[in-house]
Amino acid sequence: MASYEEYVDYLRRNLTQLERVGDSLSGADERLDYAVKQLLDIRPAVEPLVGLLRELKEAGYIMPSQTQQIAFEYTLAPNQGVRLEDLIPLDGAIISVGFHWPRGCNALVEIAVGHGYKQFMPISGFLALNDASPVYPTHENVKREETAWCVMDNHDGSEKHHVSATVTIAVNNGKYS
Template sequence: MAEKQEDTSKGIVIGAIGGTVLGATAVAALLAARPAAAAPSEEKLDYLIAAQEIMVGLLGEIKGGINQLLEKEELPTMPQVTKQVPLTYTILALETIKIAEPSPLTGRITSVAMHFPAGCNALVHVAFGHGEVWVTPSEIDTYISLNDATPVFPTNEPIEKGEHLWAEIRNADGDNPHSISVIATLVGVE
């Protein structure tokens, strides 16, 4: 029995080291191909966000591999939790904005709720996504426009901790501001 535990810990350590080396190699290749210092100043933030998203993805893969090893050896993995991420904004007349918050979990987006207050009259257009993925609606550059409604859209979209959850809001109402809320429900591990 002691032998089996020793093999498990060796496998976990080797898997973690292998994943870390693979991740470090990928990040080094990314930085060598286009170092942040060499990027034009207006592109630095976009570049650094893209690099961060790649690193977060690699960390998620490493964590997933470790959890698979733990499950295989019938050892406990990290418990899943549910969290809601609110994206709320009062948008001015004729304004367009994209607001974002980092995901607090690695796991899945299970639903997206959007609140359109009375008076929107289908003049406020809303889309929700994460990273470069459009989730609700799923077609790129399409929006949901309602009045006095709070629809909830079920989904099963994978998400990595730290990845940006975003809402794009466009107000075509030339006279009135509107307070829009988008709430993403996530299930996963911290």
């Protein structure tokens, strides 16, 4: 892309006598040609992006404008259970829950997540894995100041385990896939 100084030099070399005496509009077509050429040069890079944006809109996916996370984590002693709670920071929807079970849990540490009076991850019962960090997409509408909670139970009678669940909340501004 040419610098401003190169553009000014270009104009000086190509000004007609009529422009030199003060007709400021007679060179407008040349300046417009220059700008159009620059726009046409970037078009091949922009077209694929426009296509991707169109596909996302057709799929009904709109990127959330604001997200917040609530991290529940705890080191559970052998045969210990705990219920952790935190307030939802904004009106919106819980769009995902990520879990982490370290190696050695051997499906003996159970976790469930919910909000208010509703458990939603999993819908019932508990998840219990070993050496895993899955992220599950979801769509749970929530209100600011509502309580989000996480129940963690260690059924291992001999080892402590540090596990976590991360809840991602997004402002409701569209459909999430």
